[in-house]
Amino acid sequence: DIQLTQSPSSLYASVRDTVTITCRASQNSVSYLNWYQQKPGKAPKLLIYGATHLQSGVPSRFSASGSGTDFTLTITSLEPEDFATYYCQQSYQTPLTFGGGTRLQIK
Amino acid sequence: EVQLLESGGGLVQPGGSLRLSCVASGFSFRIYAMSWVRQAPGKGLEWVSSINGDDYSTFYADSVRGRFTISRDNSKKTLYLQMNSLRIEDTALYYCAKSAGRVVTTTPPFDSWGQGTLAAVSS
Numbered sequence: 648d649i650q651l652t653q654s655p656s657s658l659y660a661s662v663r664d665t666v667t668i669t670c671r672a673s674q675n676s677v678s679y680l681n682w683y684q685q686k687p688g689k690a691p692k693l694l695i696y697g698a699t700h701l702q703s704g705v706p707s708r709f710s711a712s713g714s715g716t717d718f719t720l721t722i723t724s725l726e727p728e729d730f731a732t733y734y735c736q737q738s739y740q741t742p743l744t745f746g747g748g749t750r751l752q753i754k
Numbered sequence: 755e756v757q758l759l760e761s762g763g764g765l766v767q768p769g770g771s772l773r774l775s776c777v778a779s780g781f782s783f784r785i786y787a788m789s790w791v792r793q794a795p796g797k798g799l800e801w802v803s804s805i806n807g808d809d810y811s812t813f814y815a816d817s818v819r820g821r822f823t824i825s826r827d828n829s830k831k832t833l834y835l836q837m838n839s840l841r842i843e844d845t846a847l848y849y850c851a852k853s854a855g856r857v858v859t860t861t862p863p864f865d866s867w868g869q870g871t872l873a874a875v876s877s
Contacts, residue, residue: 681862683799690849690867691791691799702865734799738863741813743789743801 649674649737653746659754664725668749670718670735679739680718682711685748686731694733695720722751756780758850758868765874770840772873776833776850784828787853789863790835792846793870802848803835804858813858818844840875847872 650673660666670680682695693702695711698718708723722729730753735746762774774790789804803824804813812824823836833850847870855861 679860681864683864685799690869691864692867693862693865696854696862696865702862736799736801736864738859738861740859741804742815743804743813743858743863745799745801748798 648742649676649739649744651735651737651744651746653733653735653749655749656747657750657752659752660725661754662725662727665721665723666725666751668720668733668735668751670713670720670746672716672718672737675715676718676737676739678714679737680713681736681738682720683734683736684729684731685734691734725751727753756852756866758852758866760848760850760868760871763848763871763873765876766840767877768840768842768875770875771836771838772840774835774837774848774850774871774873776868778831778833778850778852781852783826783831785856787856787858787861787863788826788833789851789853789858790824790833791849791851791864791867792844793849794843794846797846800846804853804863805833806858807853807856837873840873842875844873845875 678698680698683691685691786807790802821839849870850868851864852866854865
């Protein structure tokens with residue numbers, strides 16, 4: 648099974664800051680790495696697929712990079728609506744797995 | 755617009771059963787792989803099961819294999835999850851999710867989500 652380790656598990660930042668979340672896979676996941684945003688009481692939302700591709704409708708302040716085992720999600724110039732929990736997830740093989748999540752909170 | 759509407763959750767005793775349903779609309783249901791993902795209260799996301807949209811192959815997390823069965827009825831545009839031998843640790847909000855493709859691997863497996871249905875297992 649591919650284990651995904653996200654860091655940090657929680658993060659404090661201010662509006663207009665730039666933040667980076669990392670996701671490390673225990674095995675090569677090629678580029679089949681996706682990122683989701685979840686707000687309290689809501690279903691997750693796909694932000695990034697295939698490691699670097701922005702899902703339709705997602706603001707361009709979200710970007711991502713990586714391949715193999717190391718991946719990053721960057722949010723440039725945080726907006727108030729970006730404070731949420733972020734999960735990475737690999738779709739290279741079953742069992743599909745998620746990272747433990749990164750809770751982004753307002754400083 | 756893609757819509758996924760889950761139902762069937764509830765309170766059940768350990769060892770009991772529940773059948774979750776997810777009615778889909780706004781896309782060609784029969785083509786796409788579909789999945790169930792759960793989230794225990796205050797916890798992260800956990801993949802439960804998927805069914806492909808081409809050969810209808812099924813996949814399960816180890817934690818549910820042999821107890822849960824995923825299926826689909828394309829004529830009704832409905833995804834199901836039959837959950838038997840339920841355990842306290844199965845308590846969670848169960849989300850139905852649509853894949854971006856016919857298979858659940860390589861393509862983004864969860865590009866649209868329902869709002870979830872809560873299954874609570876307690877004595």
